[in-house]
Amino acid sequence: MHDRVYRRLWLSILLSAVGNQVTLLALPLTAALLLQATPTQMGLLVAAEVLPFALFSLPAGVWLDRVRKLPVYLAGELTIALAVLTVPVAWWLGWLGMDWLYLVGFAIGSVNVVAGSASQIVLTQVVPRERLVEAHARNALASSGAEVAGPGLAGVLVKWLGAPVALLLDALLLALSAAILRGIRVTEVLQARRPGHGFQQELQAGLQFVRSQRLLVALALAVGGWQACHNAVLVVQILHASRGLGLSEQAIGLCYAALGVGTISASLYGNRLSDRIGPGPSLVLGFVLCGLGWLLPWLWPTGAAGVAAFVAMLLLAGTGGVLIFINFLAMRQAVTPVQLLGRMTATMRWLILLPAIPGALLGGWIGERFGLVQALGAAGGAAVLLALLAWRGGVIPAVRVLPSPADLHAAPPLPGPGPGPAQTT
Numbered sequence: 007m008h009d010r011v012y013r014r015l016w017l018s019i020l021l022s023a024v025g026n027q028v029t030l031l032a033l034p035l036t037a038a039l040l041l042q043a044t045p046t047q048m049g050l051l052v053a054a055e056v057l058p059f060a061l062f063s064l065p066a067g068v069w070l071d072r073v074r075k076l077p078v079y080l081a082g083e084l085t086i087a088l089a090v091l092t093v094p095v096a097w098w099l100g101w102l103g104m105d106w107l108y109l110v111g112f113a114i115g116s117v118n119v120v121a122g123s124a125s126q127i128v129l130t131q132v133v134p135r136e137r138l139v140e141a142h143a144r145n146a147l148a149s150s151g152a153e154v155a156g157p158g159l160a161g162v163l164v165k166w167l168g169a170p171v172a173l174l175l176d177a178l179l180l181a182l183s184a185a186i187l188r189g190i191r192v193t194e195v196l197q198a199r200r201p202g203h204g205f206q207q208e209l210q211a212g213l214q215f216v217r218s219q220r221l222l223v224a225l226a227l228a229v230g231g232w233q234a235c236h237n238a239v240l241v242v243q244i245l246h247a248s249r250g251l252g253l254s255e256q257a258i259g260l261c262y263a264a265l266g267v268g269t270i271s272a273s274l275y276g277n278r279l280s281d282r283i284g285p286g287p288s289l290v291l292g293f294v295l296c297g298l299g300w301l302l303p304w305l306w307p308t309g310a311a312g313v314a315a316f317v318a319m320l321l322l323a324g325t326g327g328v329l330i331f332i333n334f335l336a337m338r339q340a341v342t343p344v345q346l347l348g349r350m351t352a353t354m355r356w357l358i359l360l361p362a363i364p365g366a367l368l369g370g371w372i373g374e375r376f377g378l379v380q381a382l383g384a385a386g387g388a389a390v391l392l393a394l395l396a397w398r399g400g401v402i403p404a405v406r407v408l409p410s411p412a413d414l415h416a417a418p419p420l421p422g423p424g425p426g427p428a429q430t431t
Contacts, residue, residue, distance in 0.1 A: 011190055012132050012141070018186040020148040022083060024159075025179030028172055029090055031160040031262060034244040035255060036093065036169040037107055045378070047104055049241045049370020054108045056237065056366065058115040059359035066120045067352020068208045071345070075124040075131070080187040082121020087180035089113040090173045097170035123351045130339055130347060131192045143277040143332050161259015169255070212349025215342075216357070221409070222338060222350070224401035226357035229334055231392045232293055234361035235385040238369025239300055239323070243316075246303060246378040251312050264317045268324025276332050284406030285333040290396050292333075295326030297389030304383025319382070341409045 037043040037051055070078065089110050096102040133141040163172035216222045247258045272292075280288045299322030302315040342350045365385075372381040396402050 009132065011192065014186055014190050015128070015132055016144065016148055018083075018183045018190075019145050021179045021186070022183040023148055025176035025183070027262075028160040028163070028179075029176045031244075031259060032164055032169045032172040032176075033093070033107065033111075034240075035164055035248075035258070036102075036173075037104065038244050038248055039255070040097075040169055041102070041104055041107070043104060045242060045245060045370040045373035045381075047370075048245060049367045049373075051104070051107055051111055052237055052241050052366035052369075053363045054111040055115040056359050056362040058112060058119045059355055060363060062116060062119045063123075063352045063356030063359070064209055064213070066123060067212055067349040067356075070120065070123055070127065070348035070352065071208065071212075075127045075348075076187065076190060076192055078124040079121050079128055080184050082117045082124065083180045083184040083187065085117045085121070086114055087177040087184070089117070090180070091177040093173050094170040097168075102170065119352075119355070123348065123355060126335065126339070126351055127347050128192065130344075140277050143273050143328075159259070161256040161262075164255040164259070208349065212346060212353050215346050216350060216353045219341065220401050221341060221405065222354065224396075224399060225334055225338060226354055228289075228293070228392065228396045228399075228402060229330065230358040230361045232296065232330060232389060233358050234365030234368075235300070235389045235392070236296070236327075237362040237366040238372070238381060238385045241366050241369040242373040242378045242381045243319075245373065246382065247316060250303075250307065250378050251316060253313070261313070261317050262320060265320040265324040268321040268326075269328045272325045272328035273332075276329050279329070280333055280336075284403075285337050285408055286402040286405030288329050289333040289337075290393050290403055292326040292329030292331075293389055293393035293396060295322045295329070297326075297386045297391075297393060299323045299326065300382050300386030300389060302386075304379045304386065307379040336408060337405060 034048065034051070037048060043051070093102065093107070093110055096106050129141055129145070159175075160172055163175060216226070244258070247253045247261065253261065276288065279291075283291075299319040302319045302322075303312065306312050306315040338350065338354055339347065369381045369385065372384055
């Protein structure tokens with residue numbers, strides 16, 4: 007990947023990923039340490055970030071297929087920067103509470119519904135389809151580098167300045183990411199609207215396309231189940247580190263570097279693994295690694311062994327998460343015709359993130375009533391079971407080479423609009 011446009015896109019992803027890692031640690035630490043949030047409140051915070059996907063994903067997909075994606079992506083980076091910036095401002099003014107964090111989480115999630123889908127489509131405009139797994143692996147490498155440096159940096163900033171002030175770095179890096187995106191130019195073919203094909207018809211076309219493809223349905227079910235487990239873990243893992251293990255903000259940040267080590271390993275070798283055993287089996291292996299990782303704190307909950315188990319959990323979850331998503335994203339994009347990419351992306355994100363809301367709430371409920379490590383153990387056991395079911399289902403593990411739209415035998419006629427004039431953004 008030596009294309010100049012892709013290099014600029016990759017740099018933007020890197021800056022945004024570092025900022026996101028700061029927020030990943032600073033926002034829940036603000037809730038857990040500064041505001042003394044309960045596990046149930048942490049569950050509500052995670053659910054608030056995911057709720058917009060359930061509410062807005064489908065209409066956002068129809069809209070994205072009608073507009074240029076790069077400006078949407080750019081505007082999203084700036085909007086999230088503004089939302090994050092409100093946290094330290096509210097803290098300085100004495101307004102900060104859990105309700106404020108819920109609103110910020112909801113705002114970030116709402117932007118990610120649209121801008122996140124747009125960013126995935128922009129990649130397909132820059133990279134040939136046969137190199138999508140490689141491109142996603144390289145993007146994951148950028149995120150992985152951020153996951154090594156970002157949490158440690160966030161831990162230092164949180165300790166020195168306080169969790170809310172540390173979020174200023176994320177706002178700055180997102181602004182820089184947006185500045186880089188302004189310099190990118192891509193050629194995009196917009197879909198012209200045809201008479202009789204309104205919003206409702208286009209939305210139904212996207213849903214029908216996903217429903218008609220066995221692979222997309224299987225991916226939605228499997229990755230949706232994983233998202234439920236993953237979001238249950240997100241609710242309790244910071245609480246387990248800070249309250250169960252008694253780690254400081256800086257120590258938690260250093261532990262989170264293990265997440266980056268895992269994602270770097272998977273980013274470097276995930277593409278080779280996918281080439282060797284296939285995208286489908288690689289994805290199922292990701293479920294197994296995440297599940298085993300989440301089980302470790304349940305087996306070793308306290309003391310030095312507990313800290314080691316927490317670090318190992320992050321390492322395995324980082325590795326497994328990258329294996330899941332570089333193959334999931336590549337497979338779903340590879341089989342989708344260009345004119346349906348926006349609707350397919352939004353529909354799939356909607357389907358896989360719907361289970362995340364009950365997953366987050368259930369994780370908080372289990373953590374508050376039965377214990378934090380019990381919530382982690384329940385998520386781990388469910389993920390291992392999910393891997394077994396996905397393997398026995400046969401559809402996903404059967405994908406040994408990246409498919410293409412030409413391989414689709416059950417695709418319905420595409421009643422959506424035909425191609426319009428090419429646009430450069």
